[in-house]
Amino acid sequence: MRVVVVGYGRVGRRAVAQLVERGHEVTLIDKEAVRLRGAVDFPNVKLVQGDGTDVDVQRQAGVDRADLFLALTREDNVNLMAAQVARLIFQVPRAIARVYEPSHRDVTDDGQLITVCPTLYTVEAIMQRVEELAAHPVSRPEIPPVRAPRPARPRTDESKFILVIGAGKVGINLVRSLLGSGHEVALVERDVVYAARLRTELECPIIIGDGTLGPVLEEAGAGRARVFVAVTGNDENNLIACQLAKRMFRVPKTIARVSNPKNEPVMRQLGVDATVSSTAIIEQVIERELPTIPIRTLLNLHGGRAQIIEYVLGEGCPVAGKTLRDIAFPPECNIVAIERAGTTLIPRGETRLQVGDMVVALVTREQEPELRRLLMG
Numbered sequence: 001m002r003v004v005v006v007g008y009g010r011v012g013r014r015a016v017a018q019l020v021e022r023g024h025e026v027t028l029i030d031k032e033a034v035r036l037r038g039a040v041d042f043p044n045v046k047l048v049q050g051d052g053t054d055v056d057v058q059r060q061a062g063v064d065r066a067d068l069f070l071a072l073t074r075e076d077n078v079n080l081m082a083a084q085v086a087r088l089i090f091q092v093p094r095a096i097a098r099v100y101e102p103s104h105r106d107v108t109d110d111g112q113l114i115t116v117c118p119t120l121y122t123v124e125a126i127m128q129r130v131e132e133l134a135a136h137p138v139s140r141p142e143i144p145p146v147r148a149p150r151p152a153r154p155r156t157d158e159s160k161f162i163l164v165i166g167a168g169k170v171g172i173n174l175v176r177s178l179l180g181s182g183h184e185v186a187l188v189e190r191d192v193v194y195a196a197r198l199r200t201e202l203e204c205p206i207i208i209g210d211g212t213l214g215p216v217l218e219e220a221g222a223g224r225a226r227v228f229v230a231v232t233g234n235d236e237n238n239l240i241a242c243q244l245a246k247r248m249f250r251v252p253k254t255i256a257r258v259s260n261p262k263n264e265p266v267m268r269q270l271g272v273d274a275t276v277s278s279t280a281i282i283e284q285v286i287e288r289e290l291p292t293i294p295i296r297t298l299l300n301l302h303g304g305r306a307q308i309i310e311y312v313l314g315e316g317c318p319v320a321g322k323t324l325r326d327i328a329f330p331p332e333c334n335i336v337a338i339e340r341a342g343t344t345l346i347p348r349g350e351t352r353l354q355v356g357d358m359v360v361a362l363v364t365r366e367q368e369p370e371l372r373r374l375l376m377g
Contacts, residue, residue: 006052007073052082069095118278163225165211166232222249231257325349330367
């Protein structure tokens with residue numbers, strides 16, 4: 001499939017890498033030559049320097065021959081305009097635009113222009129985790145304080161108090177969702193002017209200060225919070241805030257927004273209970289919109305630590321003709337089912353894989369690339 005990608009930032013880089021890996025023909029557009037130079041590792045990717053909203057630039061990139069158009073810059077308006085130009089001028093069959101502002105989702109009624117809003121996806125993912133935690137109250141672990149003990153405050157597992165750090169688009173929409181669900185919420189924001197304005201817009205306490213500082217968290221009531229959510233745009237700040245909440249205030253559950261998906265396992269190893277990656281969420285949405293893709297994520301488990309994934313075995317599959325017992329699968333992996341010619345097979349050791357099989361596997365996120373290489377080559 002021919003795919004044109006506008007924007008070679010963090011999401012664009014990962015999208016291009018996966019598209020190339022899966023055999024798609026990719027053309028990349030970016031205004032900055034220095035970013036395009038970072039794509040030279042992909043010799044089969046056509047590079048076009050220019051404004052992705054410009055008709056001539058899109059024509060040079062061959063949008064008129066593309067099957068899919070992805071607008072993945074950090075600017076909502078650029079993505080929306082570029083996608084609409086591709087649809088209107090070049091009749092690209094389908095376009096996907098990344099937008100941060102929730103209201104931008106409805107800028108067009110074109111059913112073949114899909115808007116992906118990481119702000120809302122992140123809020124929804126966090127809300128799902130919050131509701132799961134609310135359904136299963138946990139007692140606070142007895143962790144020795146890291147400083148002189150403060151007078152004990154009465155604690156109740158029934159408390160619905162949630163402390164949110166960061167008043168960007170994700171933070172604001174999350175707070176509104178939590179308030180609408182009946183939770184008690186406080187918000188910490190370091191920008192004095194912005195925080196003062198928010199006090200007239202949100203019906204919750206807003207504490208002005210740096211959420212990575214203990215005194216600020218104490219003032220915000222971290223000592224009685226049952227869930228602590230750090231959603232600033234900085235992974236490092238979110239990590240430190242969650243660690244402080246855990247160590248100093250013994251908050252039972254912490255959730256961190258992660259901009260760089262590579263930081264997810266690191267954060268979990270450093271004590272964050274749950275992570276939500278906007279980039280990973282967008283990748284899954286794009287993956288679902290690629291009809292010819294031989295790999296599809298069916299379900300994420302335990303915050304994405306494990307996945308149920310569907311693989312279609314094509315020509316050249318390294319393990320075609322081998323029985324399952326003769327294949328050295330990664331240790332954290334299990335073949336759940338095999339779809340063959342409309343029939344579901346329960347896998348056994350003697351089951352022999354064939355080209356065209358649809359293999360459903362349960363695998364950890366860390367070992368999925370190894371399983372993919374084993375099955376797909």
